[in-house]
Amino acid sequence: MKTITFHFDFISPFAYLAFEKLPETLAGLSYHIRYRPVLLGPLLSHHGLLGPAEVPPKREWTYRHVLWLSHAHEIPIDMPATHPFNPLPYLRLALSTTTGGDTSRFVTETIFRDIWQGGGEPGDAARFAALKARLHSVREADGDAVKAQLRANTDEAVAAGIFGVPMLEVDGQHFWGFDSLPVLRDYLDGDPWFSEPGWQAAASRPGLARGKP
Numbered sequence: 056m057k058t059i060t061f062h063f064d065f066i067s068p069f070a071y072l073a074f075e076k077l078p079e080t081l082a083g084l085s086y087h088i089r090y091r092p093v094l095l096g097p098l099l100s101h102h103g104l105l106g107p108a109e110v111p112p113k114r115e116w117t118y119r120h121v122l123w124l125s126h127a128h129e130i131p132i133d134m135p136a137t138h139p140f141n142p143l144p145y146l147r148l149a150l151s152t153t154t155g156g157d158t159s160r161f162v163t164e165t166i167f168r169d170i171w172q173g174g175g176e177p178g179d180a181a182r183f184a185a186l187k188a189r190l191h192s193v194r195e196a197d198g199d200a201v202k203a204q205l206r207a208n209t210d211e212a213v214a215a216g217i218f219g220v221p222m223l224e225v226d227g228q229h230f231w232g233f234d235s236l237p238v239l240r241d242y243l244d245g246d247p248w249f250s251e252p253g254w255q256a257a258a259s260r261p262g263l264a265r266g267k268p
Contacts, residue, residue: 056085057243062212062222063163064095065149066142068121068132069233070221071171074163075130080236084243089157092146093209095220102218108139124233133174140177144196145170146205148187151196156208162190 061077063070077088099106107117118134125132145166149158169186170177187196194201212222216229223230223239228249230239242249 056087057225058087058089059239060089060091060224062091062093062217062220062224064093064142064220065145065166065170066095066139067220068117068134068138068171071132071167072121072124072128072130073221073223073233073236074167076128076233076236080240081243086243088160090160090163091157091208091212092149092205093212093217093220094142094146094205097209098212098218098220101213104218106139132171135170136174136176138177142177143205144178144183147196147201148183148190148192150201150204150208151192151194151198152190154193156204156211165189 059081061074063074065071095106098104108114118138121132122134124130149162149166150156152158152162166186169175169182175182215224217224219231221232223235225239225243228242230236230242248254
């Protein structure tokens with residue numbers, strides 16, 4: 056049985072789509088998934104990256120692409136009234152339901168669908184209170200322990216070289232984005248291509264030096 060770690064932030068529509076598609080992708084396999092909330096912002100900052108919504112033309116394309124993927128894969132989605140939004144309350148709420156760094160599929164699904172179905176306003180106090188009531192917190196969502204756990208999850212992701220979400224990690228291999236799900240499936244099916252030089256040597260491929268002459 057393979058253990059797959061699904062690194063996600065609720066702010067990402069691609070993470071939501073991948074979450075919904077994952078059971079179909081893994082059908083027929085024996086696996087265990089660890090759902091691991093992380094904060095996307097520090098991942099991007101560490102690697103010197105901007106989020107798609109921080110580049111206006113890319114933001115426009117991203118939303119159109121997300122809606123097309125929803126249509127093409129028959130995954131229900133309604134863009135939240137405001138995006139980007141502050142994901143911290145949702146990440147902390149998710150981690151308040153567990154004493155470890157992983158969340159259950161039920162909790163992860165409940166929060167993802169509250170945000171990405173219905174077109175509501177993320178952070179609306181009444182909606183958030185109703186969402187919280189549907190879950191069973193075992194820790195204070197705004198408590199120091201939950202905050203520390205989210206920082207630890209994010210720091211561990213940075214240390215592992217994770218640069219974005221969704222990122223699926225298995226056997227030390229990383230598969231990034233919704234469109235990597237077929238790649239993940241081929242890997243889990245044992246495709247020998249992953250032992251060939253193209254995949255193995257990617258990290259050592261030289262690039263153009265950009266220092267001063």
